Amino acid sequence: MKTENLIRALAKDLPDAAAKHRHPPSRQLLIAIGLSGLLVGSMIALLLAPNPHLAHGLILANAVTIAAAVILAALGFYLSLRMLHPEARINMAAFAFPLLVLLIGVAIELMQQPASSWQARLMGQDPLRCFGLVASLSLPILLAAFWVLKRGAPANPSLQGAAAGFMAAGITSTLYVLHCPEPSLLYITAWHVPAILLVAGIGALIGRRWLRW
């Protein structure tokens, strides 16, 4: 096909002014993560035992976890939207910020708690279950996000997928506080962070295939 013929076909594929406009991607992404987050949140609230510490107000571990996870989710959301545009220049270093928040919390915890309790705090009751739940409960949100992000034209589809993974894992980690019985940031850092990195890695792998354009 000659280039001029292609252009002729492209111009005819332009919808007329009366055509329905789709929601902007920001709105669609909010809807997608809102609905999938609601699903994941209900699963945590209905199927898993409630966090026993929440009844007594917000303990340090829960408060810092929520702060770090919300920052992570917000960064992931913002960068996912920016990356829809091919000309965007993206710096993933910002994702170190929520980790920093968590590490400051860990430092406070270590100062407050006797060294003899650190081992028990690190390992908790059932760390692999926690790791597996955070990772797998992130996947519905990740998939919902991909359904919107397919509209984009990311310069680097793997990075776009990783950012979406951070967003999904951040949302799940926030919701997981509803259940998480471990009152320790040492534990959260040791077991949630690898789960979050795993989800980002899965996002990068899927993005590389699905978000190609």
Added chain:
Amino acid sequence: MTEHEQAWSDAMRAANRGDAEAYAHLLQQMTGPLRRVIASDLSRLGLSISDGEDVLQEALLAIHLKRETWDETRPIVPWVRAIARHKVLDHARKNRKPANLPLESVAELLPSPEPEPTIIGGAGPFLDRLPRRQREVLRALALDGNSIREAAQRLRMSEGAVRVALHRGLSALARKLGGTS
């Protein structure tokens, strides 16, 4: 390219409001500058510029299918440039040669008879592999220059069905060209 900023962004805004004439004109205006930057990118990467027309067509398809990723409040030239660069890199990735070529294969690298430069590599045969409706619609609209209405009458389809087949055909074309094939 930057000297086109005003004209291109005005035309794309008009296109977003349904002005097909401004849109066709815009794509024609973009073709020359795009062809030049693609050729220069290809040669900088040490790739044959004889594939330039294929990459140009992939870029035009991407500009069309991804045009909502241009934010009307931002400059359009960096956006066009980024799409062209992406398509060049994509092309480079697909045509990556092993770093150490054995000596006997050098002969294969010598210039062979050039393919007809204005035909998408494989698009002729590719068009044949599209579902029948999409193929017929693309032929009628792109090659024969029919309007949507003429194509609808000729192919005994509704105009809506012609539009759907056209859009699907173009998306399939983009996937095929940019895909893993």
